[in-house]
Amino acid sequence: MSKKFKDFSEEEKNIYRQNMRHSAAHVLAEAVTKIFPKAKVTLGPPIKDGFYYDFEVEKPFTPENLKDITKLMQKIINKNSLFVGREVSKADAFELVKGNQYKEEILESMEEDSLVTFWSHSNGEFEDLCRGGHVNSTGEIKSFKLLSTAGAYWRGDENNTMLQRIYGTAWESKEALKEYINRIEEAEKRDHRKLGKSLNLFFFDPIAPASPFFLPNGTIILSELEKYVKDLYNLYDYKEVITPQIFNTELWKRSGHYENYLENMFFVSIDKKEFGVKPMNCPAAALVYASEIHSYRDLPLRLADFGRLHRNERSGVTHGLTRVRSFSQDDAHIFCKFDQIQAEIENFLDMLNESYKTFKFDNIRFELSLRPEKRVGDENTWNESEKILKNILDKNNYKYSMQSGEGAFYGPKIDAFVPDAIGREWQLGTVQLDFSLPERFSLEYIEEDGSRQKPVVIHRAMLGSLERFLGVLIEHLSGNFPTWLSPVQAIIIPITDKHLDYSYDIYKQFKSKNIRIEIDESNERMNAKIRNAQLRKIPYMFIIGDNEMSSKTVSVRTRNGKETSSISRVDILEQVNSEILNRF
């Protein structure tokens, strides 16, 4: 290449990497077809940070196979042969892919008279139906690594045959590859499943698959999260309700869940009647609303419900805390008049922004999902409501994209996404309009003129599932919770046991302010006590020795290694306390 990679613009880099990764997929396909002549090639696109290629083979690939394939790929790359494209007619193309039903299917989906391109390298030893997007020659694939194998359905549809996929990554230099591997390792260190274990936050037991048990430490964090949300609810005028766990199936028929959500629900039988365990709170919220007659003066009515939900997720899709079968949400339903929608959603987004800031999540991005093909409600209502949502996003200068057709059947929605500390993006909050629920449950309010009107329902969650949010937060913070969330906020480390009495004194003082504090009374040396506290990621360590005892002070070490010797007890108490109260 004439221009050096490092001089490329971000966009050029991306395109170059994509081409290189796609080229690597071709090289992978050549290696596989040479080692396994019966293998049928299918698709091999570049993906974020790498590429994959799906093959139809008799037996799944083994790690040994990957080694052989890697070797052969390196040989092909070393030969540095050119990628060459050619155009053929569709008829000729069918001749070329004969016997490969996957490629035939791809050809069939293409326009009638279009010309089809084939790309080859290794001087024609391998050729593949491909729209293009390669580097000039195989030698430009500087550094690659095959990562894993996996079963994958043709076109992602489980009714199709299962293919064998090989994932790989490729980079413009050895250093870039290494950096990428480091990034993966860093992510693994932050894995909430690992940290959850080492910090004693939660565990799983096969006796209740995909349902977390929260230990005292994890429970403290969840309670603090809930307390925080409740404080915001107080500020933003929400009312909290508590609703039942299981409902007669009649309810789920009425709400539509029996029709649309059946396979994700758990059912129990009581007195020969069928009951469903709630997977969502909305029908219960509707019942609460309907339990009284409402005047327009009551609206908007914001009903929060932390009720525990159960969803029967398919066995292969559950994952740590981020996809579980039993969880609670900071869920609420707002019942309002149509002309209150805008204010309500703006209000909610304000609260959402405020809360994300508290958790040090920046760069919120929104997605506005518009009407899907299958939907309820008249066109006018959709037009109006989509316009309202778009207005809100525009007016407040929120960063967002539009997803046409992705809305729920009952209304358009806005989802909030945030990147975490190492750049991975998570979907957290959501706000959805619902025109269906008021209909199904015949919800009404009495208008100023005495007429009966239908309210609009807004579903909204800020943090989403609290379990999932905790998982995300653990990875975002790498387990270093801010003081207000830390299960143990400070630990006193007496150097010898003659410092114990003074330590108790400090302990009582902090305890009386409701600070979660411990004394390390173990028969260990100070160094070991510090190490233990560090490993537990306790934000404050108070070292107590002769100096502190005689001057009635404490020496403070924070978990990031900052040391301050002999500061006044009142000062440090104030500091810790204000961090907690301000949720800093």
Next chain:
RNA sequence: GCCCUAGUAGCUCAGUUGGCUAGAGCAGCCGAUUUGUAAUCGGCAGGUCGCGGGUUCGAAUCCCCCCUAGGGCUCCA
């Protein structure tokens, strides 16, 4: 649900082609030590080798079933 991989002490892991009472470190308990910013020393105790079945003189190890967990299952020539 489907494909692959894995499951040994509370945790992290050894356990070579089937072969002695299944090992280690950490954690735990007991004892000694009383120590200034990331591991003091010694001892003790701890295991249905995920569950069930089979092969074998003999199974953590080989085979089958089940359970659970992990990596995946259109970022579309």
